[in-house]
Amino acid sequence: MAGTEEEEKFSLKEVLDTFKLCLSDSKEIYLEQYVAGWRGLVRLLNSLGSVFGFISSDAVNKINILVAHLKGENGSRYVTVQSMVAYELENDLVDLSKRGSHPESGCRTLLRLHRALRWLELFLERLRTSGEDSKTSTMCSEAYNESLSRHHPWVIRKAAGMAFCMIPGRPAFLEAMNVGPPEQVVAKLGEALPLISEVYQITEDLYSRHSLMDLP
Numbered sequence: 001m002a003g004t005e006e007e008e009k010f011s012l013k014e015v016l017d018t019f020k021l022c023l024s025d026s027k028e029i030y031l032e033q034y035v036a037g038w039r040g041l042v043r044l045l046n047s048l049g050s051v052f053g054f055i056s057s058d059a060v061n062k063i064n065i066l067v068a069h070l071k072g073e074n075g076s077r078y079v080t081v082q083s084m085v086a087y088e089l090e091n092d093l094v095d096l097s098k099r100g101s102h103p104e105s106g107c108r109t110l111l112r113l114h115r116a117l118r119w120l121e122l123f124l125e126r127l128r129t130s131g132e133d134s135k136t137s138t139m140c141s142e143a144y145n146e147s148l149s150r151h152h153p154w155v156i157r158k159a160a161g162m163a164f165c166m167i168p169g170r171p172a173f174l175e176a177m178n179v180g181p182p183e184q185v186v187a188k189l190g191e192a193l194p195l196i197s198e199v200y201q202i203t204e205d206l207y208s209r210h211s212l213m214d215l216p
């Protein structure tokens with residue numbers, strides 16, 4: 001379900017900028033910018049080929065759920081991830097142990113993207129430190145096995161494994177980031193990663209403080 005916006009050219013710089021804007025001075029995470037960061041990543045994924053469509057459409061689906069909360073009548077409670085968690089928990093809007101009347105809570109939806117952000121962090125760190133001959137597909141599946149895979153059933157793991165084999169090689173992948181020559185991409189990744197890690201860690205701490213790590 002790639003809309004025109006998703007089809008625009010991806011630039012790593014732009015994703016970096018939105019993740020930068022994500023954090024308030026008091027380290028709260030603005031949901032609108034978080035979602036914008038994900039939109040940028042979806043654009044890159046779409047530009048890599050239609051075999052990744054099942055992955056990007058799940059991400060888009062989750063992005064859209066969060067946008068609907070943001071634009072909904074209680075949108076003001078969804079301005080930051082912290083305010084969203086507080087609001088949904090205070091008002092019993094989260095299915096905590098099994099799926100029930102809140103299958104699209106902001107908390108459970110964001111948790112899926114949050115787990116994927118860990119994959120991204122691990123993958124980009126491998127990419128950043130990799131040599132010219134390293135295989136992107138190996139980096140991708142190693143990062144996946146260390147993170148997201150434990151949350152996915154066998155059939156998704158299988159499909160993801162097949163998709164990883166279709167990832168372009170390192171030179172083409174770096175080029176797809178639209179930053180410039182490989183050294184510049186590596187430098188940009190060096191800037192992007194601490195930010196992504198910080199956003200990940202803040203969410204992780206928030207979710208574990210509220211025992212939200214296993215939301216169904």
Ligand SMILES: CCCCCCCCCCCCC/C=C/[C@@H](O)[C@H](COP(=O)(O)O)NC(=O)CCCCCCCCCCCCCCC
Pocket residue numbers: 012041042044045048052054055058059112113115116119120140144148156160167216
């Ligand atoms: C570059 C290759 C991209 C590989 C992406 C690696 C992640 C593989 C994830 C496979 C997910 C398959 C789709 C289905 C997932 C859902 O079952 C599952 C659970 O949802 P549910 O509880 O609502 O049922 N959903 C999820 O875990 C969320 C997955 C979201 C994946 C977003 C991945 C976006 C990746 C963007 C890559 C961009 C490359 C970065 C370079 C700067």
